[in-house]
Amino acid sequence: MPQLDPTPWxxxxxxxxxxxxxxxxxxxxxxxxxxxxxxxLAKELKPKSWTW
Known part of the structure; x- marks a missing residue:
């Protein structure tokens, strides 16, 4: 049986x-x-709030 021959695969x-x-x-x-x-640095920067 050729599938049992391990040489090629x-x-x-x-x-x-x-x-x-x-x-x-x-x-x-x-x-x-x-x-x-x-x-x-992104954690330290806070955006300014708007004063309407």
């Missing part, structure tokens, strides 16, 4: 995972936003 699976683990982490890490979205 085991090598393809191993190379696919090696490729995935080699090339994908840098691509994913470029999309990580390294800066804090709320800078500490």
């Amino acid at each position: 085991l090598m393809i699976s191993t190379l696919s995972w090696a490729t995935l683990l080699t090339f994908m982490p840098p691509k994913v890490m470029t999309h990580v936003y390294p800066n804090d979205p709320m800078p500490p």
